Amino acid sequence: MRKSDRVTIKQVADYAGLSAATVSRVLNGSRPVQEDLKIKVWDAVKKLNYKPNVGARFMKGQTTNVIGMLVPDVSQPFFSAMIAGAILKAGEIDHVIIISTSDGKRELEKAAIDSLSRTVVDGLIYCPVSTGDPLPQIESFKELPIVVVGRRNVFKSKPHVYTDNVKGGYLATKYLLRLGRKRVGFLAGFWSSPCTIDTIGEVASSEDAGKYTTLDRYMGYRRALEEEKIEYDPSLIVICGYDYEAGYIGARELLERMVEVDSVIAANDLVAAGVIGFLTDQGINVPDQVSVVGYDNNLIAPITIPTLTSVDQDPRTLGAESVVALSKILSGKEVSDTIIDVKLTIRNSTSVMHK
Structure with missing residues (x-):
């Protein structure tokens, strides 16, 4: 053999x-x-x-009531909340979930997919690592039901459950502009960036944009600027990661460019906390001199100093709805994409711009 x-x-x-x-x-x-x-x-x-052919087992009608769930980073508050929502909903329908993580790395994602393919899961809830590389073919899962969560337009043939990130970027930007802040910095978070500050507009307009939540938020940012007739300035864009250090370094990079900035939209709340940390260390007052908006509205948003204005994309509902979508597939029903609405939660990190 x-x-x-x-x-x-x-x-x-x-x-x-x-x-x-x-x-x-x-x-x-x-x-x-x-x-x-x-x-x-x-x-x-x-x-x-x-290695059991779990796809063939499913096609024969044998089920275990076990769902696989693969996310980029279980330590991130957004993903941990999404997992919590999925676990609670799964329990309501007598299912259990096996959690796996890629730690934001494509090679570990492929290994996790291979590992899950050898288990007895009935289906997979898949939040892929957004990178510039082609997504894995997931050959071991080609016969298995898959729901993509947190991204859009990853696979043409699979249902997706995601939040309206274009609206999220729009709301954050629109609010800052209404506060009289015209120089809005945007920290674009990626696991592995598919673009530079010079090419982000082009990539955000491509078919692959939905695979990167940041690009959708960027398009909302651009829409709000256009509505208020504010000229777009690429020097206000910073490419960064998703943790506190990324925000700290990103804010420093923005200020080192010696450009005028009166507000910042961060990739998530951890990044926003890093931005506030750097600005505070520099003696720059938040929110009076520079206002800061986060994204996710997770547990740290109410405890940062000052408390953080943030876009709430309800990760628990994301997780729960992904389980609902997968359970419908397992019941033989047709499933279309589910879009979760977002809202802006206003706290003390933003204020009216004083001349």
């Missing part, structure tokens, strides 16, 4: 000296099997490196 050949359940049965039906019962836990036979089966599985 060549190394590239996929081991079949019949080969496992032959190795163990048992019937394929017995092996299937052990692997699926569908019926009681004697302990000594279980040992033989699992020994054969280990020796032959057998």
Whole structure:
């Protein structure tokens, strides 16, 4: 047998000296099997490196009420809240969720997908790492139901559950402009950036834009500027990451350009906290001199100093609705995209601009 050949359940049965039906019962836990036979089966599985074809199992109508969920970073408050919403909703319909993470890295995402493909999940809730590379083909899941969460337009044939990020970027920008702030900095967060500050407009207008939440928010930012007839200035754009340090460094980069800035929209609340941290260290008053808006409205927003104005995209509902969408697919129903609304929660990090 060549190394590239996929081991079949019949080969496992032959190795163990048992019937394929017995092996299937052990692997699926569908019926009681004697302990000594279980040992033989699992020994054969280990020796032959057998990987169950979960897609084929699903097509045969066998289910386990187990859902896989893959997110970029479980330590991020946004993703942890999304997971919490998914787990609660799954419990309501007697399902459990296996959580896996890619730590924001494409190679770990591929490994996680391969690992999940060897489990007994009925379907996958997938929040991909947004990078400039092509998304993985997910060959192991090609027959398995998938719901993409937190992104749009990732796969043409799969349903997506995502928030209206264009509206989120628009609301944040529009509010700052109404406060009289005309020089609005925008910190664009990426796991791996597909653009520079010079090309972000072009990439945001492409078909791939929906794979990057930041690009949708950027388009909302541009729309608000155009409505208020404020000239777009690329020197107010900073490409950054998604943690506190990214915000701290991003704010420093913005000020080092020696451009006038009176407000900043951050990639998320952690980044916004980093922005406030840098500005405070420099003796720049927030919100009077520079107002700051975050994104997510997570647990840190009410405890930053000053408390953080933030776009609330309701990650718990995102997680819950992704479970609802997947359960409908498992029931044989047609499922279309679900778009979650956003709102702006105003706190003390923003104020009217005083001349």
